[in-house]
Amino acid sequence: MTPSTNTFTERLNRAAGIVEASLQALLSDKPGPGEIARPDRLMAAMRHGALGGGKRLRPFLTIETARLLGQEGEGPLRAGCAVELLHCYSLVHDDLPSMDDDDLRRGRPTVHKAFDEATAILVGDALQTLAFEVLADPATDRDPAIRSDLVLGLARASGPGGMVGGQLLDLAAEGRYGAAELSEIDVRQLQMMKTGAILTFSVEAGAILGRADPAARENLVNYGRALGAAFQVADDILDRESSSEALGKRTGKDLEKGKATLVDLLGLEGARRECELLVESAHVSLEGFGPEADTLREAVRFVVERQV
Template sequence: MTSLQAESAASPGRPHAPSILPSHAGTAGGYPDGADFPARLTAVADAVEAFLADRLGDGVGEGEIARPPRLMQAMRHAVLGGGKRLRPFLTIETARLLGGPFAGALAAGSGVELVHCYSLVHDDLPAMDDDDLRRGKPTVHKAFDEATAILVGDALLTLAFEIQADPAWQADPGVRADLVLRTARAAGLGGMVGGQLLDLGAEGRFGPANLDVDATLQLQAMKTGALLAVSVEAGAIVGGATAPERAALLAYGRALGQAFQVADDILDREASAEAMGKRTGKDKAAGKATLVDRLGLDGARAECERLVGVCEAALAPWGAAAETLREAARFTVARKT
């Protein structure tokens, strides 16, 4: 029996439970290992991919009536075979730092990843950003149709909370409730969804708009930063962080989320569509509010470096043990895709 199976053995017969742990999971507690940061990032991404592929199988689960084949095919198109899986990586590495269980961290982080995937499907729709390409392949509404894409987003969002609330992965009901609560707040009206609405407003869709630096930072903290921050917080919850530990980790997550968005804005100006796997230059063309516009490219790069410093300072209590999370912050601003 693998460690993941042992952790979920208290709930026998649950649908879609993984039959094996990915072969690269070689450390104590089942955590994927890696000789360096890129190897560990890849190993975690592989574990997340396997977990999500299991959740998106065609077999009917407990309490389900049927799984429509077209819906499942489109959901797999949206989720599998692409992406860095940075959000579940942050959850898993945070839980690892605190000595939390791998199975719980994998499920919690995969739930956040499904929220992220749902947001991309809806963000690509013609009424939103109207994109034809995502991760180097047609967006869901192009590969299928708009109605299917809307339903795919709805299904991924609800599946995210089903996974986080399932006692097969989190034995403690308090942990389950906290995960669902924090993820809902990060994804909802005061977080990602609210930020998306502000982003549309910044394009001038609802009237004239000219956001200053502070308003742009608030928009980005909601639209992008909130889900990245809760990725870290989810790991803290699974890992049983104390209140001071959780506060420090949340500060790290918020700074990392802000750095990620600024780096993304820089890439939108400088990277090619081939490298990014999606259309670039669209933010400037749409008149979106970015720190590149407010600070210039050099100012935006300096802000990224400042935020990496904030991340590193927040992790100081853990010393060398938190090096992987420090590298995650550096990766966030140095990435080319």
């Protein structure tokens, strides 16, 4: 039986609390092995950018995918935290004046507003490198081949062919480098890279830790891709229909900048239909996993029905 919405939300919130505590420990002022010192200002700004907000969906997906495959405990939690650190770095840099120039994130001043622009750049750099340190640490998994697979996967998802490349395409879509008119294919590729790649890897990381066989891993990756695409379409719908107060960040940015989204290309009702098709696709990818995958099934439904 599929978990009830309340049960799913409780599970998500419980995981978010555990992830928050783990992130707090990773971002403490105390130097780790091999470190000389951790500057107070840098650590305070890193905590500002990474703690105290967010659904922690990415680590939740890592934890739940690993659990589906019989792997629980410190490894999936650490891997999920690594993905979240990488995600938080991207948010800190996205908010910079040279990027999206945002003053509000999760209902609080962005890092460059709370501290300064130079500190925000260094915060992003530090969160990114810490993410890879966490994955490479034997505490994440005893098998060096598994750790290597995790590092490689996150690097590919976040690099020039993934998130960072998607951010460049996003800037180009605003017309920064000349006139830009995006087709539906262009928008889908941009979103698959900028947002979808890290969400997909969140699932794949759990598959890696759970020692999924090639067929199971491929199905889980396909599920992650469908969820990532659904997340972005739902985000575009929220950006049009919700308020800055409700979301805790500025809304209507794409419309202001004349940047096409699937909402523009498909219309609101078309975008909602797209979400439903993606939910269906995600569920098809999980068909071979039985009722144990119900939490992942509920996760993709949560993604398209969320209000924040």
